[in-house]
Amino acid sequence: MLFLSILIGMLDGLGLTMFLPLLQMADGSSQVSSEGMGSMGFVVEGIESLGIVLNIRTALLFMFGFFTLKGIIYYASLKFNVRILQFFVSSMRIKLTDLFTRYSFQQFVSSDVGRIQNSMTGEVARVSNAYKNFADSVQNLIMVMVYLSFVFLVDWKFALLVSVGGGLSNLFFSRLFKKTKEQSAELTKNNSKFQGVIIQYIANFKYLKATGFVRTYAHRLKDQIREVEKNNTQIGILHSKITALREPILIGVVCIVILIQVEFLGGQLASIMISLLFFYRALSGLMIFQASYNNYLSVSGSLDNIVKFENELKESAELEGKREIHQFKNHIVADKVDFGYDQADGILKGLSLKIHKNKTIAFVGESGSGKTTLVNLLGGLLRPSNGEVYIDDIPFKELNMHSYQSRIGYITQEPVVFNDTIYNNVTLWAETTEENIQRYEEALNQASLIEFINTLPKEGETLLGNNGINLSGGQKQRISIARELFKDIDILILDEATSALDSETEMEIQTNIDQIKGDYTILIIAHRLSTIKNADKVYMMDKGKIVGQGNFKELVKSSDRFKRMVELQEL
Incomplete structure (x- = not known):
């Protein structure tokens, strides 16, 4: 880009230099002289050394x-800039996507989603x-320097005076640049x-509308x-000031310099005229440079934010172990586990348990007892x-978490659609x-969805709308179940998966879940105790600790608290 910018400026300068012999011939001179062209006389001398006679036709x-x-x-330069810009944007988006993919969920839950x-x-x-405007500002600054170099070659005194005046005027603009950067941040x-x-406005629109709080x-x-x-208005006004004042100030500098050059330094009008042509080019480049640089500053806050955001993602990236798990084979063990989002926040305290493959395990307790935190940890x-968590005797710190989580299905109270x-x-x-279609149909059958889908005009190609707006609660849950069954998983997590459903739909979904009992390791977080009657083991939790365990009947006998919960739900 730098080389092309210099080359463009040089070719433009050489083209403008041809005005000097044209001006001489316009005065009636029969012969073109390099005198009065300053150090730029080498152009005329070079052409004549090739045996070419300079006249109006050859000069043109x-x-x-x-x-x-x-x-x-110039076309090649623009094309190159377009490719570089798109590569830059694409690389930045891919980099952010990769970094966010490795972002720690523990950090995410306390992050600003907006x-x-x-x-x-x-x-x-x-x-x-910002990148485009910065590249434009650099390119135009190079052009300004090239044009000023030509001006120095023609008349160094004129060029020096203009450069000093332009530098002084730029002190004024630097204050506006500073204010623009502050507004950008x-x-x-x-x-x-x-x-x-706006994310919260859209996500909670139903509640806001229903409660009259939407306005x-x-x-x-x-x-x-x-x-x-x-x-945006402040940035626009600052940009308007720079745009409106830039040309009058710089033209004023030029007028003063011409007056000094002619009245006091005895400058020749022809050399001043060609210098003005170069300076006009430099002035145009300078104006574009200032506009591009100000536009760059107006979005520089975003650049700082992206750099800071990238660093935060890197600092909060999950540490991946090297030992991969391709199938869950034996058991999950939690050994004296403590957990808190900060040191003062002890959500889980000294907790130990062992979960065997293909068993159905339920976690119950009051809100805030640590059920969801424990399952998220497992x-x-x-x-x-x-403490430590082991998957088939592999500790978390050595485990490639992605390989483990690819064996997990997750169904929540609010299904992901x-x-x-x-x-x-x-x-x-x-x-x-053919293989995927067969697995898809098997998953639909297991989730009792096949009859519903066959009633739809487009069947499996039916669009579900934003967050499954076209589906009932039960249909959403069945879609979620079918998805997890299609994935070929070993562990299925049900986080209050039926608590938002009516009793009849809950029973139907529970039947679907009971049908796969024994084929998967199922971890259930439940408030409705009717959904865990068939669990192999129920863990009663309170204040981050396990205070009771056993199957449903055993826990009713051994835990007064669990017995009261059962009685309150009239089971």
């Missing part, structure tokens, strides 16, 4: 040739603009807040919109603060091979 021909060659190289979304979408777009912060507010929350969103608008989403077809929701975008 050379001028056309220089500018044509400049246009070809900032994450803003960084990976809006901020990336703004950084691409503020805009980045407010954009992240706006993303967070109150909308006012909060509007306030954040006005903050973003305020930042599933590898969290790492113990003290993608805005895509039924087939893609179940298979997670697997190719439509």
